[in-house]
Amino acid sequence: MPDVVKILPANNVMGHKPETKDINKLLDKLEQLLIDMEKGGNNGEMG
Amino acid sequence: MAKWANDTVMDISLNFLKNNTLKISVLTNTPANAAQAADTSTAISVGSLSTASFTLSDDSTYSGRKVTISSSTGLTVETTGKAAYIALFSTATANSTMTSTGLFYYTSCATQTVGSTANKITIDAFTITIQDPT
Numbered sequence: 413m414p415d416v417v418k419i420l421p422a423n424n425v426m427g428h429k430p431e432t433k434d435i436n437k438l439l440d441k442l443e444q445l446l447i448d449m450e451k452g453g454n455n456g457e458m459g
Numbered sequence: 460m461a462k463w464a465n466d467t468v469m470d471i472s473l474n475f476l477k478n479n480t481l482k483i484s485v486l487t488n489t490p491a492n493a494a495q496a497a498d499t500s501t502a503i504s505v506g507s508l509s510t511a512s513f514t515l516s517d518d519s520t521y522s523g524r525k526v527t528i529s530s531s532t533g534l535t536v537e538t539t540g541k542a543a544y545i546a547l548f549s550t551a552t553a554n555s556t557m558t559s560t561g562l563f564y565y566t567s568c569a570t571q572t573v574g575s576t577a578n579k580i581t582i583d584a585f586t587i588t589i590q591d592p593t
Contacts (some may be wrong), residue, residue, distance in 0.1 A: 414577045417536075419485055420569040421528075421545040421585035425521050 462592035469524035469589040470515055476526060476587065477513035478556045480563055481549040482506065483531055485573075485580060487540045493562045496546040499537040503573050504580040506531040508547070510556065523590035534580035542571045545582065 482496070485503040490496040499505060508528070518525035528547070546565040549557065564587065573580065 414579045415575070416579050416581050417542070417571060417573050419542050419545065419571055419580060419582045421583060422567045422569075423586045423588070424564075424566050425523075425588045425590060427590050 464592050466517075466524055469591075472589060473513075473515050473524060473526040473587065475559075476547060476563055477510050477515070479549055479559050480508050480513070480547045481551075481553055481557075482547070483508050483528070483582060484546045484548070485534075485542045485568070485582065486544040486546055486565075487542065489544055489565055490546050490548075490562055493548040493550050493560065496548045496562055496565070497550050501538060503538055503540055503542050504534040504536055504582075506534045506580075506582065518586070518588045518590075521588050521590050523588050525586045525588040527584055527586050530584045531580075531582040534582070536573055536576045536578045536580060539573050539576060542568060542573055544568065545585070 482493075482505060484490075484496045484505040486496065487501070487503065496502065497505060508531070512529045512531075514527045514529070516525060516527065517523075544565050545568050546562060548562045548564075549560045552560055566585070566587075568582075
């Protein structure tokens, strides 16, 4: 029996764009991540 | 303000795919045309579809109309490589419902290495949705 390779195509939504509120949420998370990283870096230098 | 489109507006596009697509291929790179999508010297696998492979229905997740392309199983591996794209196309007119030939659609797939021509390919079912106006 040959091995079966399963191909998983992406589902598609034509014309779909992320909502602005979703992008804003992402930006907020990114900003928080950068703040956390900066804090972590400072702690590292101090330690 | 309210916006609305009759399902027929979306279905015309989806039925175009249903009535004109005879082939599906698994590719490493995006094809420029149907000939490239069909080229078994570069395509990982090429399968056949018919109108029965396409089912139109409401898409409640995105609010619109969708076509589900049924799975293809037992396809031969033509060329080994990294599967990354799926193409829908036709290279020849085969029946009276067809109005066009050409490359109609391609989408990505979860990247998968196909390492042997002894393998068989299964392409899972997938959907194409056209959303209602928003």
